[in-house]
Amino acid sequence: MSTPKMTMAQAINAALRDAIAQDDSVVVFGEDVAQLGGVFRVTDGLHREFGESRVFDTPLAESGIVGMAVGMAMNGMRPVVEMQFDAFAYPAFEQIVSHVAKLGNRTRGKVRLPIVIRIPYAGGIGGVEHHCDSSEAYYAHTPGLTVVAPATNADAYGLLRAAIASPDPVVFLEPKKHYFAKEEVDVSVPVPPIGRAVVRRPGKDATLIAYGPSVPVALAAAAQAATEGRDLGVIDLRSIVPFDDETVCAEVRRTGRAVVVAEAPGFASVASEIAARVGERCFHHLEAPVRRVTGFDVPYPAPKLEHHFLPGVDRILDAVDTLQWEDAA
Amino acid sequence: MSQLKAALTPARLLDESGRLVRGATAPDAETLLEGYRGLVFARRLNEQAGALVRQGRLAVYPSSRGQEACQVACASVLEEGDWLFPTYRDTAAIVARGVDPVEALTLLRGDWHCGYDPNEHKVAPQATPLATQLLHAVGVGHAARLKGENTVVMALCGDGATSEGDFHEACNFAAVFRVPVVFFVQNNKYAISVPLARQSVAPSLAAKAIGYGMPGIRVDGNDLPALEKVLGEAVARARAGEGPTLVEADTYRIDSHTNADDASRYRADDEVNDWLPRDPLLRVRTYLKAKGTLDDAREQEIADAAEEMAAAVRAGVGAETPVDPEEIFAHVYATPTPQLAEQRAVLRAELEEA
Numbered sequence: 001m002s003t004p005k006m007t008m009a010q011a012i013n014a015a016l017r018d019a020i021a022q023d024d025s026v027v028v029f030g031e032d033v034a035q036l037g038g039v040f041r042v043t044d045g046l047h048r049e050f051g052e053s054r055v056f057d058t059p060l061a062e063s064g065i066v067g068m069a070v071g072m073a074m075n076g077m078r079p080v081v082e083m084q085f086d087a088f089a090y091p092a093f094e095q096i097v098s099h100v101a102k103l104g105n106r107t108r109g110k111v112r113l114p115i116v117i118r119i120p121y122a123g124g125i126g127g128v129e130h131h132c133d134s135s136e137a138y139y140a141h142t143p144g145l146t147v148v149a150p151a152t153n154a155d156a157y158g159l160l161r162a163a164i165a166s167p168d169p170v171v172f173l174e175p176k177k178h179y180f181a182k183e184e185v186d187v188s189v190p191v192p193p194i195g196r197a198v199v200r201r202p203g204k205d206a207t208l209i210a211y212g213p214s215v216p217v218a219l220a221a222a223a224q225a226a227t228e229g230r231d232l233g234v235i236d237l238r239s240i241v242p243f244d245d246e247t248v249c250a251e252v253r254r255t256g257r258a259v260v261v262a263e264a265p266g267f268a269s270v271a272s273e274i275a276a277r278v279g280e281r282c283f284h285h286l287e288a289p290v291r292r293v294t295g296f297d298v299p300y301p302a303p304k305l306e307h308h309f310l311p312g313v314d315r316i317l318d319a320v321d322t323l324q325w326e327d328a329a
Numbered sequence: 330m331s332q333l334k335a336a337l338t339p340a341r342l343l344d345e346s347g348r349l350v351r352g353a354t355a356p357d358a359e360t361l362l363e364g365y366r367g368l369v370f371a372r373r374l375n376e377q378a379g380a381l382v383r384q385g386r387l388a389v390y391p392s393s394r395g396q397e398a399c400q401v402a403c404a405s406v407l408e409e410g411d412w413l414f415p416t417y418r419d420t421a422a423i424v425a426r427g428v429d430p431v432e433a434l435t436l437l438r439g440d441w442h443c444g445y446d447p448n449e450h451k452v453a454p455q456a457t458p459l460a461t462q463l464l465h466a467v468g469v470g471h472a473a474r475l476k477g478e479n480t481v482v483m484a485l486c487g488d489g490a491t492s493e494g495d496f497h498e499a500c501n502f503a504a505v506f507r508v509p510v511v512f513f514v515q516n517n518k519y520a521i522s523v524p525l526a527r528q529s530v531a532p533s534l535a536a537k538a539i540g541y542g543m544p545g546i547r548v549d550g551n552d553l554p555a556l557e558k559v560l561g562e563a564v565a566r567a568r569a570g571e572g573p574t575l576v577e578a579d580t581y582r583i584d585s586h587t588n589a590d591d592a593s594r595y596r597a598d599d600e601v602n603d604w605l606p607r608d609p610l611l612r613v614r615t616y617l618k619a620k621g622t623l624d625d626a627r628e629q630e631i632a633d634a635a636e637e638m639a640a641a642v643r644a645g646v647g648a649e650t651p652v653d654p655e656e657i658f659a660h661v662y663a664t665p666t667p668q669l670a671e672q673r674a675v676l677r678a679e680l681e682e683a
């Protein structure tokens with residue numbers, strides 16, 4: 001029997017369905033998630049199948065959604081909430097930073113918040129303003145939050161199941177441009193847990209480090225480099241927090257060269273953190289400084305300009321070219 | 330008690346069949362004719378923008394079909410120095426205010442975020458993050474008072490947006506500081522798929538005003554003269570230093586949320602069909618025809634002018650105007666940071682190489 005093909009939206013839908021079916025404490029709520037099935041159809045059919053007590057629309061207020069999730073989690077439930085778009089999660093920022101992230105620590109672990117905040121995330125879909133933000137740095141910078149960004153549909157399923165099962169709050173970043181792309185997904189095959197990176201492509205000359213929507217771009221760059229005689233490896237982080245230093249450093253120590261690829265503006269970014277960590281841990285193995293290929297330090301541009309902003313294959317290969325190859329004789 | 334009544338029972342001047350309601354003072358015919366012209370333009374703009382989306386010329390368009398009376402009235406009651414704070418759905422209101430439609434559509438065409446100069450027409454950029462603009466409107470109004478200007482600010486939002494915390498904060502600030510702002514809620518019954526009943530179980534949205542200590546007025550949102558009267562009175566109150574008003578228009582979103590939305594997933598055609606006879610344009614037309622104010626020649630002249638506007642929109646939106654990639658660095662700060670100058674040079678080198 002061949003493995004079924006699923007879009008990332010369908011894989012996430014399947015994860016939600018299975019979690020709701022298996023655990024009575026799982027509830028799904030947000031804006032337009034019930035009857036409509038979400039603006040990206042990620043929750044399609046769940047309201048019909050499980051009813052209003054498990055899957056429901058809220059009044060239109062993100063702070064309300066996340067704040068209510070805190071209370072429901074305090075009372076034994078596992079809320080999985082949807083922010084409609086990355087930039088529309090900002091009204092919930094106070095709840096996320098001051099409460100979701102901190103309650104476990106404030107109460108010396110007496111109150112844990114098993115909340116998942118799902119966020120359609122990042123760009124490349126030609127969205128008008130406020131529809132394409134890469135907001136991972138805000139969350140990754142907030143101690144107490146687990147931050148996950150799947151790049152494959154199988155990971156979207158497996159990581160979401162793990163996120164829902166986690167005792168800690170998880171910000172689950174879903175790359176929008178992947179929502180409708182089909183891949184084979186066998187939900188019975190377990191994926192590595194949250195906190196483990198995966199080597200998507202082994203390579204011996206240099207390592208590209210990416211997560212979420214930048215993983216396929218890095219893979220495309222590696223494929224292109226191979227035709228030009230350079231063997232680039234690609235690491236998919238899968239989870240930004242916790243960060244898998246072990247897998248990343250093992251690869252970089254082997255290749256001696258690394259480029260971090262991410263859509264978000266580069267200044268004070270997750271990419272910067274990765275470059276710093278790799279620099280500190282792998283210094284004596286590095287043949288060249290770690291490079292970052294990121295979005296520019298500008299607000300996400302209008303649809304007709306976004307391709308100038310997004311890190312693409314050419315920019316990645318240009319960065320790879322600067323990794324002091326002339327010294328490697 | 331009469332306070333609650335005004336917040337519950339929609340004010341009306343023209344009924345659905347275009348007749349003056351009993352006891353109402355007839356609106357000034359020439360003003361209404363001007364309003365009719367506005368309605369025809371707004372309707373034509375909605376249709377034209379929809380067509381441009383289907384042709385791939387616009388990325389997306391949130392239509393105000395069925396809400397044209399609201400769009401026209403909120404602009405027509407303002408003076409030149411007043412401000413309008415619109416949302417993504419209010420392109421027709423922006424155009425009614427005098428902004429060039431092609432400039433207004435820049436956002437949806439995907440060239441830039443805001444295509445017009447907000448200071449030129451005193452129209453803020455269209456707000457997408459819901460209800461956030463209401464606080465800005467309060468700020469503009471409060472600054473005007475501090476500076477001794479007699480500016481009034483018209484702040485628009487939808488029924489769904491009234492659930493956001495910023496809506497509450499804006500109403501409360503405005504009432505506490507007696508800010509010259511009119512909050513105008515177009516209650517079109519839906520926030521994408523979510524019906525009004527999931528936003529609020531208050532007796533009406535206008536009734537919320539009572540809790541903030543300001544008047545709340547409900548008005549038939551498909552009745553242009555009633556809207557102009559109610560909004561005009563709210564503007565006059567604000568200008569006279571009597572503080573904010575919350576006006577709720579009882580209207581309906583005839584089209585889907587945007588072209589990307591499929592409304593059949595969450596509402597029945599019957600419901601939409603029930604609202605079609607309440608069309609804001611037909612009502613005024615019937616009334617003006619019966620009065621003899623709108624004769625065939627004038628009607629034709631207005632239709633021709635609207636057609637001319639639509640042709641200009643087609644030409645303007647369809648034109649291949651180049652976008653400048655380097656502009657993404659130009660306006661982030663008043664003076665670009667050294668880092669941005671560096672990044673701009675990187676992009677320029679790439680473009681020259683290509």
Ligand SMILES: Cc1ncc(C[n+]2csc(CCOP(=O)(O)OP(=O)(O)O)c2C)c(N)n1
Pocket residue numbers: 031060062084088091418457458459486487488489490491517519520521582586
């Ligand atoms: C803070 C925020 N959350 C969510 C959204 C996504 N969104 C865009 S329009 C909309 C519905 C708004 O409904 P309403 O306020 O009634 O205005 P309408 O679209 O009906 O004019 C939603 C949920 C947003 N733009 N901003």
Ligand SMILES: [Mg+2]
Pocket residue numbers: 487488489515516517518519520521
């Ligand atoms: Mg609405």
